[in-house]
Amino acid sequence: MSNVFEGTRFCIHTFGCQMNKHDSERVAGMLEGLGSLPVETIEEADIVVFMTCCVREAADTRLYGQVASMKNIPLRDGTPLDKRYIAVGGCIGQRDGDKLLAALPHLDVVFGTHNLGSLPGLLRRAIEQHGRAAEVIEGGAEFSSALPTVREHDWAAWLPITVGCNNFCSYCIVPYVRGREKSRPLDDIAAEARSYVEAGVKEITLLGQNVNSYGRDLYGEPRFADVLRAVDAAGIERLRFATSHPKDLTDEVIGLFATLPSLMPALHLPVQSGSNRILSAMNRRYTREHYLGLIEKLRRARPDIALSTDIIVGFPGETEENFMDTYRLVEEVGYSQVFTFIYSKREGTPAAEMDDDTPREVIQERFDRLVDLVQRKAFEANQAELGATVPVLVEGTSKRDDSILAGKSPKNQTVHAPVPAGADATSLVGRIVPVTIEEARTWYLSGTIVHA
Ligand code: 5AD
Ligand code: SF4
Numbered sequence: 001m002s003n004v005f006e007g008t009r010f011c012i013h014t015f016g017c018q019m020n021k022h023d024s025e026r027v028a029g030m031l032e033g034l035g036s037l038p039v040e041t042i043e044e045a046d047i048v049v050f051m052t053c054c055v056r057e058a059a060d061t062r063l064y065g066q067v068a069s070m071k072n073i074p075l076r077d078g079t080p081l082d083k084r085y086i087a088v089g090g091c092i093g094q095r096d097g098d099k100l101l102a103a104l105p106h107l108d109v110v111f112g113t114h115n116l117g118s119l120p121g122l123l124r125r126a127i128e129q130h131g132r133a134a135e136v137i138e139g140g141a142e143f144s145s146a147l148p149t150v151r152e153h154d155w156a157a158w159l160p161i162t163v164g165c166n167n168f169c170s171y172c173i174v175p176y177v178r179g180r181e182k183s184r185p186l187d188d189i190a191a192e193a194r195s196y197v198e199a200g201v202k203e204i205t206l207l208g209q210n211v212n213s214y215g216r217d218l219y220g221e222p223r224f225a226d227v228l229r230a231v232d233a234a235g236i237e238r239l240r241f242a243t244s245h246p247k248d249l250t251d252e253v254i255g256l257f258a259t260l261p262s263l264m265p266a267l268h269l270p271v272q273s274g275s276n277r278i279l280s281a282m283n284r285r286y287t288r289e290h291y292l293g294l295i296e297k298l299r300r301a302r303p304d305i306a307l308s309t310d311i312i313v314g315f316p317g318e319t320e321e322n323f324m325d326t327y328r329l330v331e332e333v334g335y336s337q338v339f340t341f342i343y344s345k346r347e348g349t350p351a352a353e354m355d356d357d358t359p360r361e362v363i364q365e366r367f368d369r370l371v372d373l374v375q376r377k378a379f380e381a382n383q384a385e386l387g388a389t390v391p392v393l394v395e396g397t398s399k400r401d402d403s404i405l406a407g408k409s410p411k412n413q414t415v416h417a418p419v420p421a422g423a424d425a426t427s428l429v430g431r432i433v434p435v436t437i438e439e440a441r442t443w444y445l446s447g448t449i450v451h452a
Contacts, residue, residue: 004127005034005120007080011045012038015063016053018207018242019178020090022144022158023116024051027089029148030120038150042073046081047123052092054173056344063092067104085126087111087119091177098134112136113163113178116144139164139179145192153395155202155430161189161227162208167245169272170283170350171315171343174209181210183218189227193234202393202430203238204231211241212248225252232262237432238393238410239263243270247286249294257302265302266336266412269294270310274329275322278315281354288329295333306381306411308337313370314363315343316354323366330373336381336411338374342367375442382413382440389436389450390415394428407433409445416446 010031014024027049028038039045050067053059067086075084087109088100094112101107108126111119115137122133143160151157164179165172193204206227208214215223231239239262246269256263269291273279276287298305311326330338342363345352390409397419398404404416405428417435419425437447 003035004081004124005031005036008036008046009039009044009076009079010036010047010049011040011042012049012051013042013066014051014090015059016051016055016090018158018205019160019163019209020051020053021152022160022207023090023113024049025149025151025158026116026144026147027051027119028150030117032150033148034120042070042084044076045084046076046079047085047087049087049089049119052088052090054091054095054177054346056341057346058344060092063088064103067107071106081127082130085109085123087123089113089116089119091173094136094177095173097136101132101134108132110134110136114139117147139182143184143188145184145188153430154200155393156205157196157201157203158205158207159189159192159196159231160184160207161211161214161224165209166213167210167285168283168350170281170354171312171346173346173349176348178209181208181213181217183215185218186215186223186226186230190230190234193231193236197235200430201236202432203240204236206231206239206241208241209243210245210248212244212250212253222248222250224248225250225256228253228256228260228263232260236262240266240412242268244268246271246291246294247284251297254294254297254301257298257305264410264412265304266306266308266410267298268308268310269298271326271329272310272312273315273318273322274326275318276325278318278322278326281317281351282312282315283350288325292329292332304411306336306413307333308339308412309333309335310339310341311370312341312343313367314358316351316356316358318343318358318363320366323370327370327373330370330377334377334381335374336378336413338370338378340367340370340374379440379442382442382445385409385413385437385445386440387437389434390445391432392417392435393432394430396429397425404446405449407435409435414444416444417449420449420451 012024085108089111109122162183164181165175166181392407392415394407398406434450435447437445439446
């Protein structure tokens with residue numbers, strides 16, 4: 001049988017979290033393996049895959065609009081297909097299944113978070129039969145790491161250690177679309193880490209909705225510290241992980257920030273709210289005091305650690321006093337970065353049933369106040385870097401100026417530095433170079449590469 005993918009071009013639009021970005025690399029790996037070529041834009045593509053997110057309403061409604069508007073985009077010259085084929089995967093695919101086909105008449109394929117590997121077969125069926133196909137299954141599938149991949153960068157890899165979530169925070173849709181938490185065996189993780197080190201990867205980011213509870217389903221107890229030690233022992237230069245749940249962050253893991261050479265001094269520890277009443281309504285299962293205790297221990301283990309967090313403003317019933325508890329917590333911790341979100345009601349979650357009578361403008365004003373504080377604190381945190389020389393993993397050139405290199409410090413700060421005279425920017429990508437910091441802005445540092 002002829003290969004329907006031969007001569008085709010595909011593009012993937014990814015929304016949401018790093019897990020989706022990782023899944024997109026697997027989708028790209030499968031399609032390239034079948035002979036389709038990656039392109040950047042929908043206009044150039046014969047096959048368009050949307051990897052979707054439904055954590056907040058904005059991304060949800062945008063997807064429907066985007067797919068609907070695609071019918072106006074003409075086919076590219078020389079396409080081997082009779083039309084442009086569109087597939088929707090990720091969390092909206094998982095949640096809505098074949099309802100998406102009914103709502104979007106020119107959508108061809110729907111797949112879910114548990115059956116990425118079905119996409120090529122579904123697309124082939126749609127193309128050969130000029131039909132439409134949806135397949136979504138409930139859990140139980142393999143880790144997408146078993147599928148071929150095309151990594152976005154040669155020098156960085158994402159390594160999922162768990163999928164799914166058992167926490168059921170009352171506002172969150174993730175446990176309903178990603179299923180129950182499932183851990184990968186430690187040996188598989190260690191083997192994948194070794195293969196990345198052999199391939200020249202410099203930085204591994206371990207992924208999971210809550211990496212700290214890794215292993216509970218396999219070993220009866222969390223063994224995240226063992227994962228960190230195993231990946232460090234594989235010989236990786238830089239190790240990071242996301243995301244952590246404060247209720248499961250152990251003293252053992254905190255201690256590794258002091259002793260594990262590859263573990264970078266940066267931690268994303270979502271607090272969501274600084275009010276004990278709201279934390280309880282969110283079903284977060286820790287208190288403000290417990291969280292601040294963790295921060296103290298982390299700073300004792302690694303005084304230079306850079307902390308980041310997620311915060312939801314406007315959870316149902318949040319009062320000005322509750323909000324001020326959050327505001328003061330942000331002031332006290334002094335985060336390097338805070339991802340701020342306005343609460344978004346998700347049908348099917350417990351919070352969607354809670355009374356929610358705070359006016360929009362009040363929530364927006366609180367949100368703006370918090371963003372101002374976050375920026376001030378991030379600016380302050382960056383000032384402390386002036387004069388320091390930091391090892392920067394070069395990621396490429398600045399979007400606005402290709403004579404400026406852009407990369408990441410150990411604390412995950414963006415660092416800019418001019419390409420040294422006579423050097424070739426592309427040969428520096430993926431290398432770690434020392435940069436002396438001369439300027440500190442809110443969201444980036446800049447300086448000069450030091451010649452060793
Ligand atoms: N509304 C607003 N923000 C949300 N998040 C998760 N669910 C919601 C929601 N319903 C935020 C949390 C989480 C981040 C990934 O998204 O802060 O940590
Ligand atoms: Fe959602 Fe809470 Fe699970 Fe994070 S830990 S994915 S916020 S339910």
